[in-house]
Amino acid sequence: MSSEWWRSAVFYQIYARSFADSNGDGIGDLDGITAHLDYLNDGTERSLGIDAIWLTPINPSPLKDWGYDVSDYCGVHPELGDLGAFERLIREAGRRGIRIILDLVPNHTSDEHRWFRQSRSARNHPRRDWYIWKPGTPERLPNNWVSIFGGPAWKWDETTREWYLHLFLAAQPDLNFRNPEVVAAMHEVIRFWLDRGAAGYRVDVMHALIKDAMFRDNPPLDKVERGSQNDVAFRQKHLYDFDQPEVHEIIRGFRRVINEYDDRIMVGEVWPHSNQSLALYLRPDELQQAFNFRFLFCPWEAARFRAQVEEIERILPAGSWPTWTLSNHDFARHITRHEQGASTGPRARLAAVMLLALRGTPFLYYGEEIGMPNVAIARERWRDPVGRDGCRTPMQWSDAPGGGFTTSQTPWLPLGDCAAVNVARQIDDPASMLSLYRRAIRVRSATPALRAGTIRVIEQPPEDCLALLREAPASRALAALNFTDEPREIEVPSGRILLSSDPGRDPGKTTLGKFRLAPNEAIVIEC
Numbered sequence: 384m385s386s387e388w389w390r391s392a393v394f395y396q397i398y399a400r401s402f403a404d405s406n407g408d409g410i411g412d413l414d415g416i417t418a419h420l421d422y423l424n425d426g427t428e429r430s431l432g433i434d435a436i437w438l439t440p441i442n443p444s445p446l447k448d449w450g451y452d453v454s455d456y457c458g459v460h461p462e463l464g465d466l467g468a469f470e471r472l473i474r475e476a477g478r479r480g481i482r483i484i485l486d487l488v489p490n491h492t493s494d495e496h497r498w499f500r501q502s503r504s505a506r507n508h509p510r511r512d513w514y515i516w517k518p519g520t521p522e523r524l525p526n527n528w529v530s531i532f533g534g535p536a537w538k539w540d541e542t543t544r545e546w547y548l549h550l551f552l553a554a555q556p557d558l559n560f561r562n563p564e565v566v567a568a569m570h571e572v573i574r575f576w577l578d579r580g581a582a583g584y585r586v587d588v589m590h591a592l593i594k595d596a597m598f599r600d601n602p603p604l605d606k607v608e609r610g611s612q613n614d615v616a617f618r619q620k621h622l623y624d625f626d627q628p629e630v631h632e633i634i635r636g637f638r639r640v641i642n643e644y645d646d647r648i649m650v651g652e653v654w655p656h657s658n659q660s661l662a663l664y665l666r667p668d669e670l671q672q673a674f675n676f677r678f679l680f681c682p683w684e685a686a687r688f689r690a691q692v693e694e695i696e697r698i699l700p701a702g703s704w705p706t707w708t709l710s711n712h713d714f715a716r717h718i719t720r721h722e723q724g725a726s727t728g729p730r731a732r733l734a735a736v737m738l739l740a741l742r743g744t745p746f747l748y749y750g751e752e753i754g755m756p757n758v759a760i761a762r763e764r765w766r767d768p769v770g771r772d773g774c775r776t777p778m779q780w781s782d783a784p785g786g787g788f789t790t791s792q793t794p795w796l797p798l799g800d801c802a803a804v805n806v807a808r809q810i811d812d813p814a815s816m817l818s819l820y821r822r823a824i825r826v827r828s829a830t831p832a833l834r835a836g837t838i839r840v841i842e843q844p845p846e847d848c849l850a851l852l853r854e855a856p857a858s859r860a861l862a863a864l865n866f867t868d869e870p871r872e873i874e875v876p877s878g879r880i881l882l883s884s885d886p887g888r889d890p891g892k893t894t895l896g897k898f899r900l901a902p903n904e905a906i907v908i909e910c
């Protein structure tokens with residue numbers, strides 16, 4: 384019987400290379416993470432209090448896409464440690480009640496993976512069909528598909544004179560999941576880490592594991608459908624390379640493997656064609672959860688956040704449990720996205736309270752709990768092919784040289800302003816962002832309505848405000864959020880303030896009737 388622990392868990396995403404460097408080479412590693420587990424949860428109120436970690440890819444990789452190009456699924460990248468370091472991390476995390484899910488990258492491998500080397504070595508190699516090859520001539524692409532990172536999704540291979548498919552970099556050839564041997568090999572990979580204590584997986588690009596059997600051309604997207612997305616990848620609708628009906632059988636197969644073990648989870652990165660098709664991924668024999676990226680695209684408007692919450696509640700199948708996330712390793716951090724002079728800090732504080740007051744599993748991104756902003760990195764210094772470096776910079780532990788992250792003079796990515804924003808400075812300050820996160824996580828876990836209750840959006844809050852009512856048997860909480868730079872008066876039931884994003888507000892005070900929210904303030908009332 385599964386405990387479904389992930390429903391009440393608070394997850395914390397760690398970008399493995401950027402959390403803590405234990406050996407002074409400028410690169411974060413597994414032993415560095417182990418050394419900082421007490422910060423994440425030592426069982427006391429001094430620690431952040433998270434329940435689970437999502438660790439971005441740790442496998443050997445030539446790092447063309449920073450680990451999302453795996454060259455050996457069953458190893459640890461030597462810069463991050465080894466299997467011994469992984470076992471230590473799992474053991475020490477387990478002692479603190481922290482579970483760890485890994486990033487599984489099944490859609491593509493590195494072109495340096497043994498499977499691809501074999502596949503590309505000859506047209507008649509037994510592993511040729513493990514990848515997606517098409518005959519033709521170098522002048523004529525097999526179809527019009529484009530890579531998410533730009534340019535055609537096909538690369539001509541001079542040695543065997545055929546095209547291979549890559550939905551990302553040419554150095555990330557797509558595996559062929561229509562081949563049962565590939566499916567079986569990936570099942571073995573899944574078992575490998577579950578056998579070693581991983582609590583499950585975040586699965587990369589899950590929606591694209593199967594492509595159209597006829598490789599039909601994708602239709603173009605018109606300007607309206609494209610919205611603000613101007614990249615080449617979004618000039619066409621990914622009708623035939625994403626979200627194919629047959630992908631569900633692959634997911635069910637993965638889930639059967641997950642179910643061979645107690646209490647493991649699969650959270651999918653899924654970009655479906657529609658809300659209806661998202662629901663299909665969440666059927667009881669498929670994913671337990673799918674990532675929800677909606678807040679990443681919300682401008683700072685109560686109505687926009689409200690619309691996302693309502694839509695998720697409407698489209699998710701009964702019994703399924705949403706996820707919420709404000710930031711991750713692919714987008715600018717939210718404190719930077721919502722930057723607006725003096726309001727920026729209070730906005731990020733409001734967002735934290737909102738995230739932890741919603742129905743669903745919150746996924747925090749390392750550093751957001753101290754308000755780490757994106758770091759501006761000049762194009763010549765980008766290490767990522769598409770420039771996502773600014774949200775992946777080293778964790779800012781202190782104002783020491785190296786930011787407490789490393790003793791090296793040359794961290795793998797530049798440090799942000801460690802004097803201004805760091806853990807050491809915030810840990811004993813009750814007014815800090817870190818203290819707010821710690822309190823919000825504790826309030827959430829101590830309040831059944833917030834942890835597990837239903838959610839209802841209050842119909843007519845004051846303009847530019849959002850009010851959410853959470854209800855569970857014998858527990859009720861109201862979150863009221865003011866997205867403006869002015870105070871707003873809101874009608875509230877009688878109750879007790881559990882939490883406010885405003886450090887000046889007295890928690891524990893009782894409320895009745897009208898309540899004056901400070902600019903950008905969020906409160907949670909037990910009522």
Ligand code: NOJ
Binds near residue numbers: 448551652712
């Ligand atoms: C999604 C990951 O989040 C991103 O970082 C990566 O580049 C692509 N998938 C390709 O694996």
